[in-house]
Amino acid sequence: MITTPEMSVVVPVKNEAENIQPLIEEICAALAGKISFEIVYVDDGSDDDTPQKLRDMQTKLDNLRVVTHRQSCGQSTAVRTGVKQAQGRVIATLDGDGQNDPADIPALYDELVKDDNQDFLLMAGWRAKRHDSAFKLWQSRNANKIRAGLLGDNTPDTGCGLKVFTREAFLDLPYFNHMHRFLPALMIRRGGRVQSVQVNHRARERGVSKYGMWNRLWVGIVDIMGVMWLQSRGKVPEIVPSKEDA
Numbered sequence: 001m002i003t004t005p006e007m008s009v010v011v012p013v014k015n016e017a018e019n020i021q022p023l024i025e026e027i028c029a030a031l032a033g034k035i036s037f038e039i040v041y042v043d044d045g046s047d048d049d050t051p052q053k054l055r056d057m058q059t060k061l062d063n064l065r066v067v068t069h070r071q072s073c074g075q076s077t078a079v080r081t082g083v084k085q086a087q088g089r090v091i092a093t094l095d096g097d098g099q100n101d102p103a104d105i106p107a108l109y110d111e112l113v114k115d116d117n118q119d120f121l122l123m124a125g126w127r128a129k130r131h132d133s134a135f136k137l138w139q140s141r142n143a144n145k146i147r148a149g150l151l152g153d154n155t156p157d158t159g160c161g162l163k164v165f166t167r168e169a170f171l172d173l174p175y176f177n178h179m180h181r182f183l184p185a186l187m188i189r190r191g192g193r194v195q196s197v198q199v200n201h202r203a204r205e206r207g208v209s210k211y212g213m214w215n216r217l218w219v220g221i222v223d224i225m226g227v228m229w230l231q232s233r234g235k236v237p238e239i240v241p242s243k244e245d246a
Contacts, residue, residue, distance in 0.1 A: 005063070007037040007109065008086030008167070012078030013096035014044040018206035020053035023098050024064065030102040035109060038063045041096075042082040045072030076180045083170050090118075091170060093180075095161030100125065101200035108164040108197055119169045120192030124155055124184055125162030127201035150224055151231065155184040155194050162199055174230060178223045185227050191236035 009027055013020070024039060031037045041054055043066060054066045067085050069078065083091055090109060094100045108123040115121045158181055165187070173179070173186045184194040 003036065005036045005038045005088045007031070007035050007090045007092055007105075008082075008088030009037060009039045009092045009094060009102075009105070010042065010079060010082035010086060011039065011094050011096045012042045012044055012075050012082060013046065013050060014072055014078075015046045015048045015050060016096045017046075017049035017053050019096060019098045020050060021057060022206075023094070023096065023102070024057050024061070026098075027094070027102040027105075028061070030105055034106050038065060038087060040082045040086050041066045042078040042085075043068045044074070044078040045069050074177055076176070076178050079180050080170075080175060083167055086167055089167060090164065091167050092164045093161060097204050098206065099202050099204055100160070100162040101202060104162060104197075104199040105164065108162070108199075111195060111197060112164050112166075117192075119166045120187070120190065121165070122169070122183060122187040122192065122194045123164040124157070124194055124196045125160035125199040126155075126157045126196040127160050128157075128198045130201045151182070151185040151227055153182075153185040153188060153194065155196055157196065158182065158184050160199065160201075176223075176226065178220075181220070182223065182227050185231065189231050189234040189236075 009031070011023070011027075020041075027037075027039055039061070041064070043050055043054060051068065054064075058064050058066060065085065067081055069081065073081075079093055082093075090112065092105045092109070094102060094105075104125065108125065112118055112121060112123050161180075163183060165183075169187065169190070169192065170183075173183070173190060179186065187194055
């Protein structure tokens with residue numbers, strides 16, 4: 001009998017062949033016996049051994065699904081593809097580089113389900129103790145200050161790939177390229193709220209980072225302006241209870 005999982009763990013990857021097996025094994029170890037789950041990998045146009053590594057893991061796991069982009073479309077699009085393909089009511093996202101710790105997922109899930117209004121809550125990982133270079137830490141601190149000041153998203157670390165939310169909530173957010181960096185602001189715009197939880201952060205052990213200062217800076221400025229525009233145009237209607245509900 002096929003049952004629908006409670007959670008779908010969505011992992012976007014591009015050229016992360018060395019990290020595929022270790023991260024999948026960690027996800028399984030973190031969630032087995034705690035939450036019914038599936039793992040949805042989105043291969044965003046990899047040209048290394050990532051596709052083969054994913055096929056190899058699929059022969060070992062019944063709950064691993066793989067979706068492939070013929071050409072690279074970027075992380076936000078890959079995440080959206082994974083969420084649309086997901087079967088779980090709750091979504092957990094992880095970066096595919098192994099720096100997010102899957103062992104943190106159950107704690108974020110537990111906090112989410114405590115709330116009666118789960119479709120309007122985003123659980124955001126907060127890498128309070130990061131294992132990155134001094135330059136990268138400087139970049140992130142300044143970017144977070146600027147973003148928080150302009151968007152008022154009350155989130156210390158929007159760049160953390162570890163987030164937990166409902167599928168319904170995510171698919172109701174406006175979609176645009178790079179939206180994954182602005183999920184807290186978009187959730188608040190929708191009338192929801194964000195709760196940040198400190199999570200473990202690890203140094204990258206395998207593979208090479210795909211991001212640098214210059215491929216984030218200018219698009220980040222444009223994106224912030226776009227999100228500010230969305231905020232200024234957003235309306236959250238207050239529904240008047242009907243007589244039948246009174």
